[in-house]
Amino acid sequence: MTELLLQTIVNATYAASYLALVAVGLVLIFGVMGIINFAHGEFYMLGAYCVVALYADLELPFLLSVAAGLVFVGLVGIATERTLFRPMRDNPLGGLVVSIGLLLILQSLATLGFGVRMEHIPPPSQAVLTLREGVGIPVQRLNVIFAAVLLLGALWLFLHRTRWGFALRASAQDPEAAALQGISMGQASRIAVGIGAALAGVAGALTAPLVRTFPYMGHSVIIAAFIVIIVGGVGSLEGAVLAAVVYAFVHTFVTTFVDGVIADIVGLLLMLAVLIVRPTGLFGSRDRG
Amino acid sequence: MLLEVRAASVSYKMVRALHRITMEVPAGGIVTIIGANGAGKTTALRAISGLVPLAEGEIVFEGERISGLAPERIAALGIGHVPEGRRVFPDLTVEENLSTGAFLRRDASAVRSDFEAVYSRFPRLAERRRQYARTLSGGEQQMLAIGRALMLRPRMLLLDEPSMGLAPVIVEEIARIIRDISGTGVPVLLVEQNAEMALELADYAYVLETGSVALSGVADELHGDDHVRRAYLGA
Numbered sequence: 001m002t003e004l005l006l007q008t009i010v011n012a013t014y015a016a017s018y019l020a021l022v023a024v025g026l027v028l029i030f031g032v033m034g035i036i037n038f039a040h041g042e043f044y045m046l047g048a049y050c051v052v053a054l055y056a057d058l059e060l061p062f063l064l065s066v067a068a069g070l071v072f073v074g075l076v077g078i079a080t081e082r083t084l085f086r087p088m089r090d091n092p093l094g095g096l097v098v099s100i101g102l103l104l105i106l107q108s109l110a111t112l113g114f115g116v117r118m119e120h121i122p123p124p125s126q127a128v129l130t131l132r133e134g135v136g137i138p139v140q141r142l143n144v145i146f147a148a149v150l151l152l153g154a155l156w157l158f159l160h161r162t163r164w165g166f167a168l169r170a171s172a173q174d175p176e177a178a179a180l181q182g183i184s185m186g187q188a189s190r191i192a193v194g195i196g197a198a199l200a201g202v203a204g205a206l207t208a209p210l211v212r213t214f215p216y217m218g219h220s221v222i223i224a225a226f227i228v229i230i231v232g233g234v235g236s237l238e239g240a241v242l243a244a245v246v247y248a249f250v251h252t253f254v255t256t257f258v259d260g261v262i263a264d265i266v267g268l269l270l271m272l273a274v275l276i277v278r279p280t281g282l283f284g285s286r287d288r289g
Numbered sequence: 290m291l292l293e294v295r296a297a298s299v300s301y302k303m304v305r306a307l308h309r310i311t312m313e314v315p316a317g318g319i320v321t322i323i324g325a326n327g328a329g330k331t332t333a334l335r336a337i338s339g340l341v342p343l344a345e346g347e348i349v350f351e352g353e354r355i356s357g358l359a360p361e362r363i364a365a366l367g368i369g370h371v372p373e374g375r376r377v378f379p380d381l382t383v384e385e386n387l388s389t390g391a392f393l394r395r396d397a398s399a400v401r402s403d404f405e406a407v408y409s410r411f412p413r414l415a416e417r418r419r420q421y422a423r424t425l426s427g428g429e430q431q432m433l434a435i436g437r438a439l440m441l442r443p444r445m446l447l448l449d450e451p452s453m454g455l456a457p458v459i460v461e462e463i464a465r466i467i468r469d470i471s472g473t474g475v476p477v478l479l480v481e482q483n484a485e486m487a488l489e490l491a492d493y494a495y496v497l498e499t500g501s502v503a504l505s506g507v508a509d510e511l512h513g514d515d516h517v518r519r520a521y522l523g524a
């Protein structure tokens with residue numbers, strides 16, 4: 001029993017890691033642009049397909065393929081900001097329409113390029129780190145946890161220690177006042193969407209060998225990520241990370257000890273409970289803080 | 290003239306907020322715009338900073354046309370704007386708010402000395418460097434908003450109702466600060482509903498009434514003007 005408990009904690013930590021990477025990007029984009037990116041799950045999917053193309057098909061090194069996923073999806077984000085999101089800034093309905101359009105386009109492109117079947121990706125590492133008798137963590141999953149901690153730490157440092165980090169936070173809190181300080185909204189948006197997309201892409205790339213990789217894989221991730229940002233408070237990056245941990249633990253535990261469908265329902269109930277008790281989320285202060 | 294507003298009009302959808310106003314701010318001293326609530330004072334400053342487009346006319350700063358430029362470009366030319374309602378960044382610390390004011394500056398050592406200058410001008414901000422701006426009192430937030438604009442090393446400062454909602458002692462302190470800033474050679478364009486304070490501080494004044502310049506002149510003379518006394522000074 002203790003083994004199962006510990007094993008479930010390990011699994012939940014892994015799930016929290018990639019979920020946090022996806023959710024934080026959503027929060028960043030919403031904060032600076034006022035747009036909810038419904039195509040964020042497809043950024044995640046694109047990252048996974050970078051690994052399919054470069055690692056599984058072309059047999060390039062796994063890490064190189066993950067790095068390529070980060071850069072490529074980041075660039076897709078930058079292009080998306082310039083062409084689709086910028087004209088829709090602070091226009092929630094317009095943002096909804098263009099991001100759902102983008103979602104469909106990216107899914108179709110993936111289907112055209114790779115087909116709808118699930119991809120087989122040979123695991124880059126079969127090693128399992130044994131924590132104690134009966135409790136192990138595949139090195140592949142451990143890498144996801146390390147990468148998430150590293151990247152989220154880097155993001156925190158960027159936002160709290162650099163000139164553009166301050167600018168992004170200021171733009172999210174009061175875009176007009178930020179403009180009066182000489183901060184270009186266009187530039188701030190480009191950086192926010194670029195980083196947000198890159199984080200989703202790297203999450204998809206890292207988990208590609210561990211999950212079912214197919215063109216519609218973004219669905220389950222985006223639903224979990226929406227629950228996470230609502231629980232955490234829509235404007236709060238720290239809240240998103242914490243809520244990702246809470247959600248992943250609840251979901252993984254219920255899946256392990258009850259079953260997967262019940263776990264999805266419990267996840268939604270968790271969101272409802274937070275909405276009723278604390279509509280701004282656990283960490284949210286104002287709508288776009 | 291440092292700044293010239295030439296026959297500028299601004300409309301918000303249905304409402305014409307400014308109608309062909311013309312104003313000038315010289316390279317030194319304090320110019321004020323007074324007027325009742327809704328007269329268009331805030332709109333005038335927002336137009337100068339590029340936050341609202343002109344429907345007609347133009348705005349010229351240091352001989353260059355700035356109307357039509359994006360707000361961040363206008364800030365880069367050295368126009369510091371302390372907006373109505375202070376608009377400090379609530380979830381940034383005092384220090385981080387001041388840093389955003391220095392966003393465009395590349396002279397790191399001068400920025401450091403400007404931090405110290407702002408902190409010595411506003412000791413209360415120095416005590417609260419690491420506090421979030423939302424935890425400050427109204428007067429402290431006003432000081433932070435002014436400090437943030439000074440971090441730009443502005444060639445001109447726009448102040449929108451710095452006395453709004455503040456206790457009389459704090460208003461006096463803000464008035465002293467404005468005089469100080471002007472004394473260091475930064476020209477000030479001050480918007481106020483508090484006409485008494487504004488006319489006392491300013492060298493020259495414009496009176497806005499429903500979007501038009503109704504009257505303008507040397508501040509001391511306007512202070513004695515019958516219409517101004519009746520309409521704005523409660524005499």
Ligand SMILES: Nc1ncnc2c1ncn2[C@@H]1O[C@H](COP(=O)(O)OP(=O)(O)O)[C@@H](O)[C@H]1O
Pocket residue numbers: 301302304305306324325326327328329330331332333
């Ligand atoms: N964003 C806006 N949309 C529509 N009308 C506005 C807006 N801002 C101001 N107005 C209108 O423009 C006029 C001038 O407003 P404003 O410049 O704020 O005046 P003041 O600063 O002198 O109180 C008012 O009639 C006001 O209702």
Ligand SMILES: [Mg+2]
Pocket residue numbers: 327330331332373450
């Ligand atoms: Mg006003």
